[in-house]
Amino acid sequence: MPYIAPEVLAKKGDYDPRPLDVWSCAIVFMTMTYGGAPWSAASKEGQGYARFQQGWDAWLAEHPDGVVRDEKGGFPKCGPLFDRLDSPAIRRLMLKMLHPLPEKRIGVAQALGSPIMRLVECCSPESYEERSGCVVDACKKGQAKSAAKMVQRKHSHLPPTEHRTPKFFQHRFDMGDGWS
Known part of the structure; x- marks a missing residue:
């Protein structure tokens, strides 16, 4: 359940899959980077997520606009898991993608257009x-x-763009078992 965003688990507001997809992509990156998910679920019951949320709560108290910026102090300190990411640019991107407020979370186009992703x-x-x-x-x-x-x-x-398999060998699974 780490791939499910906190607003979906809490069942707050209308369901919008776009911020959830961004959240999930960031969790996939973190999972691939560390060889395991950063937390079992995006709820305060888990120690890993609780530390992450504490960092956001403290930062949001000082930055009520909630916008993560590419400058010193422009993003929350969410624990050693994020501190160990290879570069500050990746850390900022992950925090933008894992913003606990879905309306402040960046979109897919913004993530792909970020300076660090343009280098990929x-x-x-x-x-x-x-x-x-x-x-x-x-x-x-x-x-x-x-x-x-x-x-x-x-x-x-x-x-x-076209099939290279002869029509005789093609089978559409929505057309029955292919024998009758």
Whole structure:
């Protein structure tokens, strides 16, 4: 249940999946970084989340607007779990994504547009329209020669636009068992 945002667990207000998705993505990052979830549930009963919430409560008392900023003192101190993140930029992004007030939590577009995320290399175009002229060289200078032989140069990760399987072998699961 760590992936469920506190407002959903508390059943406060109308359900909006967008802030929940941002919360869940941040928890996935934290889980992958530390090899386990930061808390079992986003409720004050758990020690890990209680420490996290105490940091937010203290910070929100001094910053009533609740906006996390990219400056000194512009974000809460939520314990050693967040202090150990590799960079202040990642820490700020995680805190923006894990804001306890869903209306202050950043959106997906803001998270992806953050300076730290713009540094993440992605060799996949986002749509078929971008496919033309979008060619990525996956073999960068400095990689081992053997690895360069295994990687297909200039590729994309988009699935093909049409089936390459003959119609005879295609089966739609919404059309019955395929035998009658």
